[in-house]
Amino acid sequence: MTLEIVPTGAAAGAEIKGVDLRMLIGDDLLRTLDRALGEYGVIYFRDQDLTPEHQMALTLRLGKLDNNVFGETHGLDGHPGIVVISNVEKNGRDIGVKGAGNNWHSDMCYDATPPRGTILYAHEVPENNGLTLGDTCFAATNKAYTALPEKMKRFLHGKRAIFDFSARNRLNPITQEQINRFPAVTHPVVRTHPVTDEKCLYIMRDDATGIDGMEQDEADLMIAALADHITRPEFIYRHRWQAGDLLIWDNCTVQHRAIQDYALPHRRLMHRTTFAANGAPA
Secondary structure, rough: OOOOEEEEOOHHHHHHHOOOOOOOOHHHHHHHHHHHHHHHHHEEOOOOOHHHHHHHHHHHHHEEEOOOOHHHHHHHOEEEEEEEEEEEEOOOOOOOOOOOOOOEEEEOOOOOOOOEEEEEEEEEEEEEEEEEEEEEEEEEEHHHHOOOOHHHHHHOOEEEEEEEEEOOOOOOOOOOOHHEEEEOOOEEOEEEEOOOOOOOOOOEEEEEEEEOOHHHHHHHHHHHHHHHHHHHHHEEEEEOOOOOOEEEEOOOOEEEEEEEOOOOOOOEEEEEEEEOOOOOOO
């Protein structure tokens, strides 16, 4: 089959056709996918039939494995680098992270060097009378930055947001050991993408706890205003999952949010990996 990149027509997203991810990705294809990932923010492949070994091989081809903190408690047996995302229970216990990503965020923004990308592979997708549930929404941070007034762009130049792991507003509990491992860090509010050189907004309401050099009240208002701007409808791509979908998203170009509109007996089972960036955000 011939490689084809089909944009969604939304502010983000493109389908990649003609690629079997069970096969080793060559250098030319790797460069094409890397560029598409930066340009579209999220790329997806339909009808993939992958084992955990296939997903790990793909992840390591894209970059160094960047272990997520939830892999410590919800890693796949035999593959601790794969985080299970699921509402399924076994013997009265959750087999994966439940309710993950229900608010707008960029993965592992609390880390001094957040991952370049995230891979999510759909094993089971919830349905109700033929209606697919559990969509994932993506917000194009590059398009959001471009749409800002020039005065705001100048104001944000050089500003750094504070990300404090201990203050995160999340459903899943965190431990004191994890808090100790991730002290508060700062990242540029406006990042420069490492591949496309585009400017992208990097700030989230429930993860950014302040802005360096600003009073808390003023920073809270600015964070809220920018978060609302990033998630305006014109910047959103909503992915409707099918079993066998594999998505890769760029944690600089897009933020994302999982739609929690399902519950058992409607099952959702996903496997997630993340791959590292080459350096701290700039």
